[in-house]
Amino acid sequence: MSRRDEFVERMKAQLDEWNVEIDELAAKARRAGAEAQTRYHEDIERLMRRRDETRRRLEVLQFASEAAWESLQEGLEDAWELMRKALRDAYAHAPDRGDDGPRRRSSGGSP
Numbered sequence: 268m269s270r271r272d273e274f275v276e277r278m279k280a281q282l283d284e285w286n287v288e289i290d291e292l293a294a295k296a297r298r299a300g301a302e303a304q305t306r307y308h309e310d311i312e313r314l315m316r317r318r319d320e321t322r323r324r325l326e327v328l329q330f331a332s333e334a335a336w337e338s339l340q341e342g343l344e345d346a347w348e349l350m351r352k353a354l355r356d357a358y359a360h361a362p363d364r365g366d367d368g369p370r371r372r373s374s375g376g377s378p
Contacts, residue, residue, distance in 0.1 A: 271328075271336055278325050278343065282318065285350060289314050292357055303361075310357035317350040 268276075289311060296307030324343045331339050 271340075274340065275325065275329055278321070278347070281347070282322055282325070285314070285318050285354065288354060289318065292361070295361060306360050307357075310353070310360055313353050314350070314357055317346070317353045321346040321350050 292307060292311055296304050299307055324346050328339045328343055
């Protein structure tokens with residue numbers, strides 16, 4: 268498997284993890300009070316936008332020429348970092364602070 272293929276597979280797995288975490292936050296939102304629900308929904312909307320942007324960049328990267336791959340990889344890594352920060356912020360805003368945030372690999376490191 269090429270370096271690019273390995274990177275794409277790691278990012279696809281990361282997107283799957285983010286989907287699970289977004290679903291978990293949505294479930295918490297449904298159980299939260301009205302004020303907290305508003306904040307949850309704002310955070311979830313931001314997470315979904317970041318996730319979708321990362322997915323779009325990943326699709327472009329998959330079909331890019333070798334010459335463009337390095338530049339596109341950097342852009343995808345930037346999008347990954349923005350998503351990771353948005354997820355961390357969403358957990359920080361959660362009224363149920365018993366959860367320390369994302370339990371998966373998405374909370375640290377790079378793709």
